[in-house]
Amino acid sequence: MSFGIGIIGAGVMGADHARTIFRDVAGAHVAALSDIDAARAAAVGGETGARRVDTDAHVVIADPGVDAVLIASPDATHAELVLACLAAGKPVLCEKPLAATAEACLRIVAAEAALGRTLVQVGFMRRFDPAYVEMKAALDAGALGAPLVLHCVHRNVSAPVWFEAMMAITNAAVHEIDIARWLLGAEIVRAQVVRSRTARAADPILLVLETDRGPLIDIEVFVSAQYGYDVRGELVCERGTVSLAPPVATDLRHAGAQSFRFAADWRPRFADAYRLELQSWVRGLATGRYEGASARDGYAATAIAEACVRSLDTGAPVDIRLADDPQS
Amino acid sequence: MSFGIGIIGAGVMGADHARTIFRDVAGAHVAALSDIDAARAAAVGGETGARRVDTDAHVVIADPGVDAVLIASPDATHAELVLACLAAGKPVLCEKPLAATAEACLRIVAAEAALGRTLVQVGFMRRFDPAYVEMKAALDAGALGAPLVLHCVHRNVSAPVWFEAMMAITNAAVHEIDIARWLLGAEIVRAQVVRSRTARAADPILLVLETDRGPLIDIEVFVSAQYGYDVRGELVCERGTVSLAPPVATDLRHAGAQSFRFAADWRPRFADAYRLELQSWVRGLATGRYEGASARDGYAATAIAEACVRSLDTGAPVDIRLADDPQS
């Protein structure tokens, strides 16, 4: 049994996903692939064995050989495409964000609830990263006691030229927002963003988040950290802490120093997380039970990021009240 | 040439200092020692070769064999004793805090300024810790660029029963406040303390401090962290970061794990810093130039801690305006 996957978007993420399914995922194959750039669609589709390539995403969704859809097209297209998958009754794994606004996310949540079954998974791949999984297992094992603080650091080498300050939240910190909710099993109810008062240091920013169950979260987002792609996390509990270890396979001693290298961006750092996410999703296609982030999680992440953006703009804390969950 | 040191207070810190001077510091000896507990004074004085012991601190200050005074008596006595040393024209190393209130600190600053020469050093020993010294050297070397954020963690095993929430600031975070000012060469101008909204997690607290030059500071203070005494720091700069490495001499592989142990409290962790602080101070006695924290630094730390306590009480940010420095 092999599930036919339809991939929408053959940019960096879409092409990576297609190659991962083709090369490294059991029980699935790339059935169809679309991209608005026909040449790119043909190239990636050819490389990954897609039977059909097109410039129209809806052709992929409708293709009878497509059992499930993976959306990796530009953010602005996500909501409409996810709704189309729901209309077609096909499971869909949507790269984050689920939609560009919390409001649009809620429409998806409602549409899925109306169907009465889970079809949507949002691509918060960190939930499958072995280090975060081990962190959660350490917490759940109980010896550390209740969680109290989660410290997060999210650093990129450099920001693209079109980067705006708010994107440090919507593109970067949103991963920490999701992983914090998942780790802590708590909801974020208040957000405050602190930035330096000097123009020079508009980046990094600090986010301080409060949860309904008590644990605090702080996040440094530094999109132009230059030295490397670096994601850190420490979960502080009553009787101990658990931290992400640096992802190091070998240590070098050379030229006066012992060192290990950072990835240049998130792709090598989370390559295994992406593979495990896809493998888990494919397992879920058989069972109808998905381990990844739900549409509701996608809504929450977007809504909380929106609150952080308001705090960034105003400099004041913002209280957060999420819409009720129609599933609960 | 050996300087005669008069030590006031033979509790944990005073006794440690007396032993360090006796055993490990060149160019000085314990000349006299006082403690309100006569037996304790006699015991520590006998062990460290003090010629004179007394229950009256002023006897020590006045002793002609005492070239300089080290104050390690209870906090409430510091201000009065430092002023007595100034009145006697004797150099004095005062354990932190310099005085119980910013206002009292300012009186000392003024008294010293009136004398026209530096006699006061405040015992912020971290400035002599080799790891912090190396961190500052890394910053000053310039390759990392300007500092942007200083992350601090300060964890104790447990708080004494008489511990109040504000003491997490005045006893613990005050060390980070001083080291941040020293590292960054910037003044702290705004403070905010965030605590969990659940009673259970009154500890730890998070401090977010802003400086006049731009860098942000965040500090986790966790006085009942249970697992060990743990002080961490990472200085984030434009082109890289420098972190305190864990103070590890050996790694153990045993019983399923590789591990190293934490100190139970600050004394082993900062034993070398204390020794180097005292050795530096003794060198300063000969030259009149001291490398440690000044009376002004002692005032600033206390004043900023007071602002943090106000923020802890109110939950709101507090702007800080330090008194003008009479020396500058």
Place this chain on the structure above:
Amino acid sequence: MSFGIGIIGAGVMGADHARTIFRDVAGAHVAALSDIDAARAAAVGGETGARRVDTDAHVVIADPGVDAVLIASPDATHAELVLACLAAGKPVLCEKPLAATAEACLRIVAAEAALGRTLVQVGFMRRFDPAYVEMKAALDAGALGAPLVLHCVHRNVSAPVWFEAMMAITNAAVHEIDIARWLLGAEIVRAQVVRSRTARAADPILLVLETDRGPLIDIEVFVSAQYGYDVRGELVCERGTVSLAPPVATDLRHAGAQSFRFAADWRPRFADAYRLELQSWVRGLATGRYEGASARDGYAATAIAEACVRSLDTGAPVDIRLADDPQS
């Protein structure tokens, strides 16, 4: 396109391989499976989707749905089964050792050479371990200069009751022998085993190996190290060294120490290496080019291990002269 894999042996390794192919390898499926224990064959075969299960390995080899064979049966059966695969013209991945003796290995090498094409891969999975791959890449990058010494440590928690001293070489050190040859691109020409002169310390033993190109190799094998399964390696070169970093995902701070845990045995440590080995082999089935250890490598590892066993018995160094390679 999905290759049908026939698995011989449903013990620990065979079952693990079957599950990995079923769950985590793209482009292949478990077609048939045999074990002398019919119940075990049925259980593992059922779990992994095998169409056919049997107690006779030759039924698996002959099955027309079996495109390639994976041998994970007891060591003593390897040679005969590999020769049967060659006779059937089917690619075969044989768990180490290729055969119980160097002489038997040579018969396989000769049989494969007579066929004129590569069909045999030996399961030295460390060649696919990301850390060893990164070590080799660091060497090949050239900045470190020529290799001079390879230090290896191989520790198991405890030896099974049927363990004999020589098995520390044939079961454990043989992995280091293979990886050293692969890393260094050199042949081992002399071996010496040093053991303690006290009965108590028959374990660990030290192996010192010399190569034709100059680099030295030392290996500690400690089969009852108790604290955990631990494999270390450092490659010392002219201008620097590269070491395997401990495989750590998270660090724990708890109960007075910072720690990370060791695996209990080799399976979690090399789980990813096994998966990558199988995925690489499946790719090789399509191209006829295999990245793993060849039959010749399997012969060399066994012959060198035999020399080490002689040195263990005699206490003297043993010169090694491998048979000529019929392929070269």
Place this chain on the structure above:
Amino acid sequence: MSFGIGIIGAGVMGADHARTIFRDVAGAHVAALSDIDAARAAAVGGETGARRVDTDAHVVIADPGVDAVLIASPDATHAELVLACLAAGKPVLCEKPLAATAEACLRIVAAEAALGRTLVQVGFMRRFDPAYVEMKAALDAGALGAPLVLHCVHRNVSAPVWFEAMMAITNAAVHEIDIARWLLGAEIVRAQVVRSRTARAADPILLVLETDRGPLIDIEVFVSAQYGYDVRGELVCERGTVSLAPPVATDLRHAGAQSFRFAADWRPRFADAYRLELQSWVRGLATGRYEGASARDGYAATAIAEACVRSLDTGAPVDIRLADDPQS
């Protein structure tokens, strides 16, 4: 009370020792100093407060203000000067080696035994290095069980032009020989040196040592390791191991990597060991009990190094039989 120290030799080590006593050691002062280079003697003596400087070592030994002598002159002069100190009845700390040959060491051992009291300490400073001290404490604590293997690595950046192969043993490995005897409480009874068979890799060499109590020792000596001064050690015991952690105060993240730097030579690496060695020796001057290496230890290290040199020359193992200890 302050002991007057007479220092013989104002080269790198002598000057370092003089400065350490002057700046950082309690209870002692530099009383007199000699060097065959009068200008150097005057410079270092002036800097460190010596009352008397001379070009004649015997003037220092005879000086009535000299309570104890520290010998840091060229190796060839050690034996004669130590004997002169014994003749004068003055305690002496002699830099390693105690004498150029085992035979000459034995004459010192005999001369001291004839006096009936301990006057000689040999400058194997690693016994005072906090990491080695912690390693020994871990062993002595008992939880690890009996020691089985000690792995050592000794790497220098580069060898001076006058360096001969045997000096890798007599100048470098001799430190590991002493520390192994001290850690293990065992005597080395057999030595074998393995070197590469290619001219290119005459350096590094491997030493394999066997002890009377069973533990094995291996030592890599690499005098031109280029990347930094690096001393490693791991003590493998029945139930676990203890390793020297790299001496790291801060970690740098910069330019694509996380790193810490190595010292360029042994002086910064063992600066604290030298200070603690001197402080311990000065305490010993008061009590007559010395914690450092004895004359007997100095003899043993030299005799074992001589055996290693013979093995280096012949390529064969060398059995070692030390002279009986007159003290025991």
